[in-house]
Amino acid sequence: PGAHVVVTGGSSGIGKCIAIECYKQGAFITLVARNEDKLLQAKKEIEKHSINDKQVVLCISVDVSQDYNQVENVIKQAQEKLGPVDMLVNCAGMAVSGKFEDLEVSTFERLMSINYLGSVYPSRAVITTMKERRVGRIVFVSSQAGQLGLFGFTAYSASKFAIRGLAEALQMEVKPYNVYITVAYPPDTDTPGFAEENRTKPLETRLISETTSVCKPEQVAKQIVKDAIQGNFNSSLGSDGYMLSALTCGMAPVTSITEGLQQVVTMGLFRTIALFYLGSFDSIVRRCMMQREKSEIADKTA
């Protein structure tokens, strides 16, 4: 309550729901995104959930992936108005899918800029003050596709895996200063961004993704905010989310003894389950390939 929460990508989808969730708990919110109309629209929607009349929603229009100095300036402006940032949520991002050879090289650059550098810049702009105050939370929104590579996600997965490396290294640096990092790995979530992404998704990617069901953004946001407040390094959702996180824990920091023990005990079992999933993904890819070849031959003979 009374905390200042900055949400990049806060004008739509998961980011907007995170902002609402924090606002419901009495936070002051800064929304960061590019389109001003969407920002104002989201501000109105968030303000409906106020719990006292002091709460403020500030909107800032900036591209978080372009120029570090610009991002630093807008964070400064937000801090002058609403005080030092207690929690930063890096949720601005996007997905583009397609086979490796069909994706433009510029798409690799763009996704890396938005999903990775767009998380580096705001974090870099708040970290010094957080360390000085010995208070702070930084949330990175990765994806289940940041835990495993899937057909069609060569550009997207890489940009989401990058976040994990950044987060692990940063957590080791800032833990003694009482600053906690959370990486969230949401499954497919029903948002405007997801609808957009689905318009060009390869059949293989669609079929493989259907392994997990589509979540509501409110549900995803609730889990992320809860994990961030608790200072959990990992934030995931559902039974496949739980399995994926335990299976891919690697050298990630552990937040509780229980979490560590669960990882140790479940690792072999989850790897066994994963082998079956991998087998079924491979057969989806093979089936789609054969289907395509068949229809190509049919086209030629027709």
Ligand SMILES: NC(=O)C1=CN([C@@H]2O[C@H](COP(=O)(O)OP(=O)(O)OC[C@H]3O[C@@H](n4cnc5c(N)ncnc54)[C@H](OP(=O)(O)O)[C@@H]3O)[C@@H](O)[C@H]2O)C=CC1
């Ligand atoms: N929906 C899903 O299935 C999943 C999504 N995710 C991740 O969650 C995050 C949010 O996704 P979702 O809610 O679906 O996305 P939406 O497309 O619905 O919203 C994206 C938000 O980010 C903002 N944004 C995009 N690019 C920039 C930029 N360069 N600078 C500043 N703001 C930007 C958008 O505003 P504007 O365009 O006006 O700038 C908008 O507010 C993304 O990082 C996505 O990869 C992870 C797993 C699953």
Ligand SMILES: CCCCCCCCCCCCCCCC(=O)[C@@H](N)CO
């Ligand atoms: C023990 C092992 C369990 C294995 C479970 C495997 C589940 C794989 C499904 C992955 C779905 C990928 C979602 C990507 C969401 C996303 O980021 C896009 N919507 C882009 O926004």
